Amino acid sequence: MVILNFIQQVLSTPAIFVGLLALLGLALQKKDAQTMIKGTIKTILGFIVLNAGAAVVQQAIIPFGDLFQLAFGVHGVVPNNEAITSLGLTEYAVQTASIFALGMCANIVLARFSKWKYIFLTGHHALYMSCLIAIILNIAGLDGWMLIAGGALLLGFVMTLFPALMQPTIRKVTGDDSLALGHFGSSCYWISAQIGKLFGKNENTCTTEDVKFPKGLSFLRDNTISIAIAMFCCYIIVAGVAVFQDPVGTTTIIGEDNWILVSVINAITFSAGIYIVLAGVRMLIAEIIPAFKGISEKLVPNAKPALDCPILFPYAPNAVLIGFFCSFVGGIVALGVLALMGHAGIAVAIILPGAVVHFFCGASAGVCGNATGGLKGCVAGAFVHGIAVTFLAAGLLPVLGSFGFANTTFSDADFTIVGILFGNLAKIMSSTSLFLVIVVLFMLPVLYNYTLGRKKND
Secondary structure, three states: OHHHHHHHHHHOOHHHHHHHHHHHHHHHOOOOHHHHHHHHHHHHHHHHHHHHHHHHHHHHHHHHHHHHHHHHOOOOEOOOHHHHHHHHHHHHHHHHHHHHHHHHHHHHHHHHHOOOOEEEOOHHHHHHHHHHHHHHHHHOOOOHHHHHHHHHHHHHHHHHHHHHHHHHHHHHHHOOOOOEEOOOOHHHHHHHHHHHHHHOOOOOOOOHHHOOOOHHHHHHHOHHHHHHHHHHHHHHHHHHHHHHHOHHHHHHHHOOOOHHHHHHHHHHHHHHHHHHHHHHHHHHHHHHHHHHHHHHHHOOOOOEEEEOHHHHHHHOHHHHHHHHHHHHHHHHHHHHHHHHHHHOOOOOOOEOOOHHHHHHHHHHHHHHHHHHHHHHHHHHHHHHHHHHHHHHHHHHHHHHHHHHHOOOOOOOHHHHHHHHHHHHHHHHOOHHHHHHHHHHHHHHHHHHHHOHHHHHHO
């Protein structure tokens, strides 16, 4: 039992898990001990730096979302992966942990025997998806070994499917094929990229990184400065309205400090967080790609590491900020539509724009839209992303049953799509039939690889 708990903790600690994979890759290449120690530690360090930056960003962005709700008097459900997962774990901790561990293995098996050569390394997202799957399959009537086996196969399938869906876009973003995206917001990033294509992109297309600043504003070319100033403008407007509407409520959110000073500090903290994230991404990529060569040569030929969405940020820093703003605006527009539907007597949940999902996912959607359609693609793709994630979150709430009344839900697009699809399948199929559907889904990429895929290559 102690050993199982230790293994579970290792697998559920993303930095250690990724570090061990780096160590395995270096060992398979028969590197010397010094190289293996250095590569493993720097990989773990890069992952921790990345997560530290993300935590700083969240620290600065969460009060912005709270102030927005207070300033404009909106109340409803705030999608948050961490909150809904913590609720789910109170009832399904064993099932979630089992699905998580076995799903990792299923991902490697599928990568080995199918054409989808992606190893999903974003551990916290895999854990959230494990929890969602445990909830959905329990609602469907599965229990015992069928719930755990079916959940693991489904998790392995989606951990391989979504990176495969995104890879053509990732090649456009990064300019090569060495990295993949392991983040469960991929379906809407893909949509953003398709929307970007509508605007076309050629050598004359203006991208987000081509934005020209007047000579007197040339200092704005420094992304840390431009991000800090842009966030300050947003903060000062929202905080100012909140202070005017409800001074006591504003104090509850930001404390006793002057709201202008808080706006300045949070804006610069946000920019600092982005700086830390980018530093962590560069360190992680510099170590994980060479280390992964051993895994791709020995265990899973041509394997690619599928990493968290901030790996996209260094390729188009301006698109990160523009994508966040446009996605947030899309969320506000969708909020208005949901409110109108509610007034018309249609039973819908009011989904509030969560600053975290619109930053990390909206920014990623902006980078993908920029890669295929330049500045216009970034704006349009991120805006549609904001609308889509809002309506998808509203659609998932009824599926979650009692969890749907917890004032929160899963936020990123892939969680909501998987939940809506399999939650509704559970309503029309028996538990055994649903289990068989999951098994068939898992086997299809393998069967294709060994039948139709080989015929095409002959």
